[in-house]
Amino acid sequence: MNVSTSLGLKGAGGLQRMLMFTLPALVLVAIVTVTIVWKQELIVSRTPIYVFTENALGVARGMPVKVFGITVGAVTDIIIIPGSGGAKGRVRVELEVKSEHLQHIPRDSRARLLRESVVGQSIIEILPGEGQERPIARNEVLAFERSKSVGEIAEELNHMIAPAVLQVKEFVETMKMQGGEAQKSLQHAATLLEELPESNRQLRKTLVAAEKVLVHVDGALGEVATKAGSTLDSVQRTADSVQRTAAGVETAMPSVLGKIEKAADSAAQTAVSVKALADGAATRIPVLLDSGSMVVRDVDEIVEGAKRSWPVRNFISGPADLRLPLDSQEAARPIVKDGRR
Amino acid sequence: MGRILQGGWCSSVWWSVVMLISLAVTGCSTIAPALTAPERTQAIEASKYATSLFNRGDYAEAAAQYKRALLLERSIENEEGIAVNLINLSIVLQRMGDNAAALSSLAQIINDRLLQFPAGRVAEAAFRTAVIMSETGDVKGASVALQLAREKCPPSGCVLAGKLLNVQAQLSSLDKDFAGALTLATQALEVNRRQGDSAEEANSLRLLGAALLELGSSDAAQKVILEALAIDKSLLQAHKIMRDLSLLGRVASSKGAVNEAAVYYQRAIAVASAAGDRQTVAHLEQLVKGLLAGGR
Missing domain, CATH: 1.20.58 (Methane Monooxygenase Hydroxylase; Chain G, domain 1)
Structure with a gap:
């Protein structure tokens, strides 16, 4: 028995009937395929270019490649190139860039791994060169560099601050040192201040004696002498006050210096802790945030799509009734007058 | 054998085609949910929030939210939404004691000549007007509003029928026509029971009790008021x-x-x-x- 006969395909007429059945389905499949290919940009022309780096830390497949802040491609492949002839092994990162954007990437452009914000997504940014070189071509290589991470910035800051903190500590130590230059200077100052009132008193006695001798001198001179005496009193009071202040400063200084030293130590420890925290956060937080936001976005889209699709939409009720209940005895407040409204 | 095979293949293909066409027709013929404008979504959210505030007793904030929802509905000229928010706003304003503002809110539905408000909403606005006017003792004004509510309420299956009878009984009571109030409250009670509206049933019973009391039937009055009390307690x-x-x-x-x-x-x-x-x-x-x- 002929197979075509058994399936009802008798000659050209049978084949025609079969084509009538299958052709619409094939056309539909073709339309869907073309739509998917078009939507997914599967037939967009892309050009591979490469960058080489010591390691692939922070680089991942699918990472966007941007020029002037516009996404022009993505990282498509990362492979290790083994070392040979004494040269170290390196990592080759393949970037696929939409060919239409190649004109904006001269050969002397540089690729840089950076994060869009402190906790943002990592990207590869291409920094165009001077523009005098020809545009980069298929399979050519770009120079690669990494921008500093938060941890590296914190470390640099730490390096810069450390000498200053050390100097402050040394200064504090010098000030605190018993018998040191600073302590001696303070003691000398105190001694001088202590001797000042006695000198003043002696000077005053001398002046009083001189006043007695020159009592016959005219009133004008006598008045001058009186004024000088009052001025000296004032000087003495000031000197006493300065002496008391100096004594207070001398007492308080070691405690204040001790506090400054503790604060400096604490600041140094905090800087170390911040660095450790930043290192940890810089690695984990962006990944978590990226993943979380992607999941939420995906779920939203899926739910929204499902809600609009048939037959799910038939089972979703419409918006709730927004009307307040109508009451024939609605009132501002219970107006009760002998039980009547 | 070949004929059997031929018949089986054809019938299975035909069945598959018929099933697919049925599925496609059913899927395509189902109306997709209407697109929701951002303003409409915001208006619904504001209105829902206002209702929750109203239920909590925060009338001032509820009024503000209903006004916001109203503006959003006006921005897309959604008559249904505008009317619902104006009526809700009138209830809140009445609770706040601002009867003039509440009546003004309802007048925007009743007197509007530009928009085409659904007749049911106009009937509700007129009914609410009658309620507020009866509260303020304006029996004449309330009667006019009540008449409009009756005209606008669909003759077959007017959902406001029991409520309208209650207001009318209330107006008769205010007019010292206690016999009339008794008749109307009895009719209202029957309608509200038939419609399963417990709150209005309690209102009818209270009106009935008050009328019976005025007519000297204290025992009967006590009986129906106790019934009303039981319903009101169940409705909190x-x-x-x-x-x-x-x-x-x-x-x-x-x-x-x-x-x-x-x-x-x-x-x-x-x-x-x-x-x-x-x-x-x-x-x-x-x-x-x-x-x-x-x-x-």
């Missing part, structure tokens, strides 16, 4: 419970049962006090004082 309507209790106090007082009346009034005072209605508390306390003084 504090203000209605207070009205029922004070009406029961009045019934007891009319029968000369001073102590029983005092007990009802004290219960009403406790409810009013808990509801924060100082005015009613003061009024009921005066009643109790007078009652006890008269009893001595």
Whole structure:
């Protein structure tokens, strides 16, 4: 028995009937395929270019490649190139860039791994060169560099601050040192201040004696002498006050210096802790945030799509009734007058 | 054998095609949900938020949210949404004691000549107008509004029928036509029971009780008011419970049962006090004082 006969395909007429059945389905499949290919940009022309780096830390497949802040491609492949002839092994990162954007990437452009914000997504940014070189071509290589991470910035800051903190500590130590230059200077100052009132008193006695001798001198001179005496009193009071202040400063200084030293130590420890925290956060937080936001976005889209699709939409009720209940005895407040409204 | 094979293949193909076409026709013929404008979504959210504020007793903020929802609905000229928010706003404003503003809100539906508000919403606005006017004692104005509500309410299956009868009974009572009020309240009770509207059923019973009391049937009045009280307690309507209790106090007082009346009034005072209605508390306390003084 002929197979075509058994399936009802008798000659050209049978084949025609079969084509009538299958052709619409094939056309539909073709339309869907073309739509998917078009939507997914599967037939967009892309050009591979490469960058080489010591390691692939922070680089991942699918990472966007941007020029002037516009996404022009993505990282498509990362492979290790083994070392040979004494040269170290390196990592080759393949970037696929939409060919239409190649004109904006001269050969002397540089690729840089950076994060869009402190906790943002990592990207590869291409920094165009001077523009005098020809545009980069298929399979050519770009120079690669990494921008500093938060941890590296914190470390640099730490390096810069450390000498200053050390100097402050040394200064504090010098000030605190018993018998040191600073302590001696303070003691000398105190001694001088202590001797000042006695000198003043002696000077005053001398002046009083001189006043007695020159009592016959005219009133004008006598008045001058009186004024000088009052001025000296004032000087003495000031000197006493300065002496008391100096004594207070001398007492308080070691405690204040001790506090400054503790604060400096604490600041140094905090800087170390911040660095450790930043290192940890810089690695984990962006990944978590990226993943979380992607999941939420995906779920939203899926739910929204499902809600609009048939037959799910038939089972979703419409918006709730927004009307307040109508009451024939609605009132501002219970107006009760002998039980009547 | 070949014929059997041929018949089986054809029938299975035909069945598959028929199933697919049925599925496609069913899927395509189902109407997709209407697109929702951002303004409409925001309006719905504002309206829902306002309702939750209203239920919490924050009338000022609820009014602000209903006004916001109203503006959003106006921005897309959604007559249904505009009307619903205006009616809701009128309820909130009435609760706040601003009857003039509440009536003005409803007038925007009744007197509008530019938009095409659904007849059902116009009937509701007219009904609400009648309720507010009856509260303020404007029997004439309330009657006119009530007539409009009847005209706009669909003749077959008017959902407001029981409510309208209650308002009409209330107006008869205000007009001292207690026999008329009794008849209307009885009709209202029947309609509200048929429609399964418990809150309005309690209102009908209260109106019936008040009319019976005025007509001298204290026992019958007490019976129906106790029924109203039971419904209001099941619906957790504090203000209605207070009205029922004070009406029961009045019934007891009319029968000369001073102590029983005092007990009802004290219960009403406790409810009013808990509801924060100082005015009613003061009024009921005066009643109790007078009652006890008269009893001595």
